[in-house]
Amino acid sequence: MTGSALRVTLADAIVWAVETLRDASETPRLDAEVLLAHTLGWSRARVLSRLEEPFTDESLHQFRTLILRRAAREPVAYLVGRKEFYGLEFVVDRRVLVPRPETETLVDAALEWAKHRPAPLVIADIGTGSGCIAVALAVHLPQAHIYAIDLSRDALAVARQNVIRHHVDASVTLLNGDLLAPLPQPVDLLVSNPPYTVLNEVDPGVRMHEPHLALDGGSDGLAVYRRLFAAAPSALRPGGALMLEIGATQARAVVDLARQAFPEAVIRVRQDLAGRDRVVICFSD
Ligand SMILES: C[S@@+](CC[C@H](N)C(=O)[O-])C[C@H]1O[C@@H](n2cnc3c(N)ncnc32)[C@H](O)[C@@H]1O
Numbered sequence: 001m002t003g004s005a006l007r008v009t010l011a012d013a014i015v016w017a018v019e020t021l022r023d024a025s026e027t028p029r030l031d032a033e034v035l036l037a038h039t040l041g042w043s044r045a046r047v048l049s050r051l052e053e054p055f056t057d058e059s060l061h062q063f064r065t066l067i068l069r070r071a072a073r074e075p076v077a078y079l080v081g082r083k084e085f086y087g088l089e090f091v092v093d094r095r096v097l098v099p100r101p102e103t104e105t106l107v108d109a110a111l112e113w114a115k116h117r118p119a120p121l122v123i124a125d126i127g128t129g130s131g132c133i134a135v136a137l138a139v140h141l142p143q144a145h146i147y148a149i150d151l152s153r154d155a156l157a158v159a160r161q162n163v164i165r166h167h168v169d170a171s172v173t174l175l176n177g178d179l180l181a182p183l184p185q186p187v188d189l190l191v192s193n194p195p196y197t198v199l200n201e202v203d204p205g206v207r208m209h210e211p212h213l214a215l216d217g218g219s220d221g222l223a224v225y226r227r228l229f230a231a232a233p234s235a236l237r238p239g240g241a242l243m244l245e246i247g248a249t250q251a252r253a254v255v256d257l258a259r260q261a262f263p264e265a266v267i268r269v270r271q272d273l274a275g276r277d278r279v280v281i282c283f284s285d
Helices: 010-021 030-041 043-049 059-069 076-080 101-115 132-140 153-165 205-210 225-233 251-261
Strands: 082-085 088-091 121-124 143-152 172-176 188-190 236-245 266-271 277-285
Touching: 010 030, 010 059, 030 043, 030 076, 043 236, 059 076, 076 082, 076 132, 076 153, 082 121, 088 132, 088 153, 101 188, 101 236, 101 266, 101 277, 121 132, 132 143, 132 153, 132 172, 143 153, 188 251, 225 236, 225 251, 251 266, 251 277
Parallel strands: 121 143, 121 188, 143 172, 188 236
Antiparallel strands: 082 088, 236 277, 266 277
């Protein structure tokens, strides 16, 4: 997009952006509007009500830079520095996986289980990343204590911002280390959205921009589940539960691993809003 900035309207800029994003995004118009709103510091509604207004030179340059980064498949969430999850806004950047809507299924399952349990619960979120699961649980279960663990110190720095932003620093303890190793005590509920993809099968945009430590589940995608199931039985209190997000095709394999680790447990698979298998749940004795 070139020419005198004074003659370029917001509508012109959106047309250019949609064309530029056509091959890089499944939602070019939405991305363009969100990035335009971010550039101007406006709401999307305000952008849409003022489409005939002209750009300033500076805003036009900023918008163009964001659109070109999006055209290189950088997630919109990194470009605007935030992502909504479970009705809460999270700070995100390239140090953490962008929270996905399907992970809300895991939070739903955990909150339903917690409803029938006497407070105060002790919970661990393994591989907390941005802290989205731990913070959502802490906001909805104010009496619980939550250990949020990650191997990545960089990710924990982002999680810390989100814990503080949502005023749950008294109930969420961030711990650095490998899977369950940093846990100081057995817990009532273990939740995790572990890395579960085969890296070279991941969407190129995701692979290019999101942390490989958050994605890489080994050659069959199951490596981290195997290690979690090896450690989980001794980390759960009697009557505790384990809830793991899975990829849509992994239910059978993860349920088999769960049966080996918890032979007496009731095991369930829960679907996400799109009807795909998304969470494996073990209710231990
Ligand atoms: C799929 S991401 C999930 C992030 C966040 N919980 C969410 O749902 O958006 C997996 C997270 O596990 C962390 N991780 C990977 N291997 C780990 C390990 N061995 N121990 C602890 N955390 C690990 C990664 O750094 C990443 O933050």
